Amino acid sequence: MALKAINPTKTKAWEKLSSHFEEIKDVHMVELFRKNPERAKEMAIEWNDFYVDYSKNRINKETLDLLVSLAEELDLQDAISKYFSGDTINETEGRAVLHTALRAGKDDEVLVDGVNVVPEVYQVREKISQFSDSVINGSRKGYTGKAFTHVVNIGIGGSDLGPAMVTEALAYYKNHLDVRFISNVDGDHVMESLKGLDPETTLFVVVSKTFTTQETLSNATTAKNWFLKTASEKDVAKHFVAVSTNLEKIADFGIHADNVFPMWDWVGGRFSLWSAVGLSIALSVGYENYAKLLDGARAMDQHFKETPFERNIPVVLSLINIWYNNFFDAESEAIIPYTQYLHRFSAYLQQGIMESNGKSIDRNGQRVGYQTGTIIWGEPGTNSQHAFFQLIHQGTKLIPADFIGFTESLHGEEDHHKKLMSNFFAQTEALLNGKVEDVVIGELKAQGKNEEQIKALTPFKIFEGNKPTNTFMIDRLTPQSLGALIALYEHKIFVQGVVWNIFSYDQWGVELGKQLANNILKDFAGETTAEHDPSTALLIKRFMEH
Numbered sequence: 107m108a109l110k111a112i113n114p115t116k117t118k119a120w121e122k123l124s125s126h127f128e129e130i131k132d133v134h135m136v137e138l139f140r141k142n143p144e145r146a147k148e149m150a151i152e153w154n155d156f157y158v159d160y161s162k163n164r165i166n167k168e169t170l171d172l173l174v175s176l177a178e179e180l181d182l183q184d185a186i187s188k189y190f191s192g193d194t195i196n197e198t199e200g201r202a203v204l205h206t207a208l209r210a211g212k213d214d215e216v217l218v219d220g221v222n223v224v225p226e227v228y229q230v231r232e233k234i235s236q237f238s239d240s241v242i243n244g245s246r247k248g249y250t251g252k253a254f255t256h257v258v259n260i261g262i263g264g265s266d267l268g269p270a271m272v273t274e275a276l277a278y279y280k281n282h283l284d285v286r287f288i289s290n291v292d293g294d295h296v297m298e299s300l301k302g303l304d305p306e307t308t309l310f311v312v313v314s315k316t317f318t319t320q321e322t323l324s325n326a327t328t329a330k331n332w333f334l335k336t337a338s339e340k341d342v343a344k345h346f347v348a349v350s351t352n353l354e355k356i357a358d359f360g361i362h363a364d365n366v367f368p369m370w371d372w373v374g375g376r377f378s379l380w381s382a383v384g385l386s387i388a389l390s391v392g393y394e395n396y397a398k399l400l401d402g403a404r405a406m407d408q409h410f411k412e413t414p415f416e417r418n419i420p421v422v423l424s425l426i427n428i429w430y431n432n433f434f435d436a437e438s439e440a441i442i443p444y445t446q447y448l449h450r451f452s453a454y455l456q457q458g459i460m461e462s463n464g465k466s467i468d469r470n471g472q473r474v475g476y477q478t479g480t481i482i483w484g485e486p487g488t489n490s491q492h493a494f495f496q497l498i499h500q501g502t503k504l505i506p507a508d509f510i511g512f513t514e515s516l517h518g519e520e521d522h523h524k525k526l527m528s529n530f531f532a533q534t535e536a537l538l539n540g541k542v543e544d545v546v547i548g549e550l551k552a553q554g555k556n557e558e559q560i561k562a563l564t565p566f567k568i569f570e571g572n573k574p575t576n577t578f579m580i581d582r583l584t585p586q587s588l589g590a591l592i593a594l595y596e597h598k599i600f601v602q603g604v605v606w607n608i609f610s611y612d613q614w615g616v617e618l619g620k621q622l623a624n625n626i627l628k629d630f631a632g633e634t635t636a637e638h639d640p641s642t643a644l645l646i647k648r649f650m651e652h
């Protein structure tokens with residue numbers, strides 16, 4: 107059954123939120139904390155090893171109640187049960203959306219067209235386990251009988267970002283294999299990545315859900331040609347494996363059927379790291395850690411499915427963000443992890459969130475009259491503090507930010523960790539409180555500035571504060587906590603798509619550029635078929651004349 111298609115702005119809750127917004131929009135959070143001494147405790151959710159503080163937001167209890175009633179009026183509960191039970195909620199592509207089935211328990215049942223898919227999922231998991239074990243322990247060998255030392259993942263979009271982000275995030279848990287990622291069709295990227303590799307000890311994992319993606323097929327062909335400079339065609343079977351739904355195309359490429367890891371069309375590319383797309387993760391950190399990643403995600407799935415909305419982390423965070431996006435007109439969200447291990451996390455979420463909710467047609471096929479998907483960006487703290495935090499603190503835009511920190515560091519460098527975390531807390535504190543005029547003047551006086559200097563400098567040194575943040579405090583960066591964190595954002599995407607009445611699981615917006623690029627390739631080959639605008643035509647001409 108389809109998701110209900112209700113315009114959120116026509117609900118009673120939206121109307122109430124609109125008038126509530128007029129009352130609260132200029133209230134400073136400092137005032138909200140002053141009025142309610144229990145606020146910090148009341149606006150926090152403790153779950154497993156997560157503590158999520160959302161008290162530093164421009165909301166009060168009434169805001170949250172109204173946002174929850176918006177979710178209820180839009181029948182979010184019904185949508186959640188359709189999401190988990192395999193309904194065709196990706197309507198424009200006629201598919202179910204079941205990345206959650208990839209991390210289901212062995213005895214769970216998830217039906218797609220009447221067939222329980224969990225046993226198939228576990229068959230593939232078994233294959234991933236055996237394969238990764240044999241590569242890691244060296245029993246599987248390359249064409250000259252040597253164990254593998256390097257793995258090259260060739261994929262793009264969801265077939266790259268998820269595994270690349272997770273292998274970086276779990277670098278602490280990794281084994282001796284050097285795992286690299288080739289994504290861009292840029293030949294310089296390919297050649298740079300192949301540099302220094304030995305074909306005898308390099309394993310290529312070609313990942314493409316469709317196995318039609320230009321970048322991946324070109325890069326895999328280049329890698330194969332590079333390999334064939336020293337090896338022969340029959341050796342390809344030992345060094346190339348593929349992950350895809352398109353078994354026919356894999357065979358055309360010359361990859362042996364035994365080396366194919368299947369996936370399913372009910373797994374969206376940007377949600378696919380839980381499938382065999384995560385093979386490079388299992389190779390990098392071992393199957394056991396890979397399974398723990400999935401366990402962590404499953405735990406978050408249960409929390410999301412079973413917890414009342416007002417205590418439900420993905421629901422609360424989604425709704426608060428809708429509040430900023432649709433009432434405060436905030437356009438972006440910053441994701442700031444305080445661990446270098448998560449340095450690819452916001453890049454990963456850019457695809458997840460922006461490809462999912464960057465839509466302007468609602469589920470009735472009408473243009474929406476309100477804002478949908480946010481712009482996602484971010485870098486790890488403390489680096490980002492020294493780069494773009496100026497704009498968050500004193501710029502003209504409202505930028506809600508998620509701060510993700512860990513109580514323990516992995517290497518146990520206590521002194522570093524205290525410095526890191528002091529920055530973590532200090533930033534959200536500064537964003538909340540700001541710095542008022544009196545304090546600025548006091549500081550300038552203490553520095554010995556004269557009256558005139560104080561007058562001139564004061565406006566520049568004031569911080570308004572009242573900048574919203576969510577603080578995630580997680581015990582430790584483990585495969586489980588990472589799995590839960592990723593699943594949290596996946597569910598946030600889902601909730602927002604439901605509320606905005608859009609289809610979150612297709613991505614038609616990436617097609618046009620692909621089509622035009624193919625036309626331009628024909629121009630390069632002298633088989634011009636397409637007309638170009640004058641600017642593009644001139645640029646192409648200059649390129650071709652070079």
Ligand SMILES: O=P(O)(O)OC[C@H]1O[C@H](O)[C@H](O)[C@@H](O)[C@@H]1O
Nearest residue numbers: 263264265314315316319375616
């Ligand atoms: O895995 P593939 O079929 O090669 O697709 C790779 C990527 O390409 C597309 O352009 C989509 O927008 C992405 O969602 C997808 O992850």
